[in-house]
Amino acid sequence: MGSQSRSSEALQEAVQKMKAGEFGEIYHARALCFKARNTIGKTPVEPVPPGVDYDMWTGPAPLRPFTKNRFHYNWHWFWDTGNGDLGNQGIHEVDIAYWGSGWKHPTKVTAAGGKYMFDDDQETPNTILASLEFVVDGKPKLMTFDTRHWYNNHEGGIGGERAGNTIGNIFYGSKGYLVIDGYNKYYSFMDRDGKPGPTKNTRDSHFENFIAxxxxxxxxxxxxxxxxxxxxxxxxxxxxxSYRVGRTLHWDEKTWTVKGDAEANKLLTRPYRAPYIVPAKV
Structure with missing residues (x-):
């Protein structure tokens, strides 16, 4: 889980300012993950490399024939072992959206997308747009995750110093909006005329926090x-x-299940391959 941004002094300050109401009521939190990822191509079945315990490496997932695309890094793009870019790079930005907004339980989740342009081994979508709806103190809130591949524009100034790489967040409030660029920088714009607001750029201290x-x-x-x-x-x-079943999910926060959708609930867990079985109660 990519949560090291929570140790960034700049991002801690940004979240504090939002919670203090400096940007008014936050009503929309966006998480952006745009990366110029090329096709992974197609790789043939081949012998497991010497020194690799492929059974242990695969763990609870089905033991498929070895291919280089199913191994280091590209395992992200197969449902057996990964969650696409939403669970790879995107989880960093998802966590910031969750942390910064303070919203906990979505009521509805909808996602659409697909694998575009490339004919290769990848199973997960390379482009996906997810919308999560919340109700907080009786007021509707919106959180969106936007993951794209290949050529992209920058948004909100995010990634201007990193060609082909736009990763960050935008929080929209009733008094202005706040932009998080990467892991350690934020800037903001206030009122209807968009005058520059608070900004900060610093390092994170995640390792230090863990040791402390x-x-x-x-x-x-x-x-x-x-x-x-x-x-x-x-x-x-x-x-x-939601993307995989092709419909909106209605989430039950008390039971941690999707209401009235057996197919979706089945995808919330997985069959574990012995002996790599996670018990029902740990």
Whole structure:
């Protein structure tokens, strides 16, 4: 789970300002992942490389014949082992959207997209747009995840220094909007005329935070507590499930299930291949 941005001093400040109401009511949180990813092509079945325990590497997933595309890095693009770019790079931005907004339980999730341009081994979509609807204190809120491949424009100034790489977030409020560019920088624009607002660019201290929490043994010292990461992953998985079944999901926050949709609920977990079985209760 890509939650190291929670240790960024700049992003911590950005979230604090949103929660303090400096941008008014936040009503739309966007997560952007645009990367100029090329085709992975097609690779043949071949012997497992010497020194690789392919059974252990595969773990609970089905043991498929070995191909280079199913191995290092490109495993992201197969449903057996990965979640596409939404669960690869995108989870970093999904987590920031969840953290920054403070919204926890979506009521509806809809996703559409596909694998465009390329005829290759990839199973997951290279382009996907997900919409998650929330109700917070009786008010509707919207969170969107936008993942694209190949050639793309930058949005909100995000990625202007990184050709072909737009990763970040935009939060829209009633008094202005805030842009997070990458992992350690934010800037903002206020009022209807878009005058420049607060900005900051700094490093993160994720490793330092982890070591400090190990030493203190205090859960509250963690900037990226594990339950928060689990919720961010829930949002990402629901978006992928909506894409795979091709319809809107209605989420039940109390039972952690999709209402009235057996096919979608089946995709919330997986059959585990022995002996790599996760017990129902840990």
């Amino acid at each position: 929490a190990v030493r203190s043994r205090k859960r509250e010292d963690l900037t990226a507590e594990i339950e928060q990461g689990a919720w961010s992953c829930v949002l990402m998985h629901l978006a992928n499930v």
